[in-house]
Amino acid sequence: MYLTKNPYDPKTHKSLGVIVETVIISSSFRADFDVFLKSFTQNTLREYEKMLEEAYPEVVARARAKAHYLGAEGIFNVSVGFETMYPGVVLIHFSGDAVGSL
Numbered sequence: 001m002y003l004t005k006n007p008y009d010p011k012t013h014k015s016l017g018v019i020v021e022t023v024i025i026s027s028s029f030r031a032d033f034d035v036f037l038k039s040f041t042q043n044t045l046r047e048y049e050k051m052l053e054e055a056y057p058e059v060v061a062r063a064r065a066k067a068h069y070l071g072a073e074g075i076f077n078v079s080v081g082f083e084t085m086y087p088g089v090v091l092i093h094f095s096g097d098a099v100g101s102l
Helices: 029-038 046-070
Strands: 013-026 074-086 089-101
Touching: 013 046, 013 074, 046 074, 046 089
Parallel strands: none
Antiparallel strands: 013 089, 074 089
16 A cells, blocks of 8 residues: 555546544653753753654554555555644644545
């Protein structure tokens, strides 16, 4: 199954529905404490980066599963975003059009 941010051509594909999926992740006390300590120096915040690296494949896998259930060949118009809900909690959202051949 393919994913693309490009729109689909209604002459060659039909829409099977909109796919919307979210994953909410929160940091642990240890990660927050490590980030607090690193904030006094110039380091990358690997603890938070690792959380996002683990959550992104999860939201994509869930979206692919929904599209597969609908019988889609791919997902067009893909949009993935990250929103901070409150300190230490991030929402990752995915949306796109599940499409199949005509």
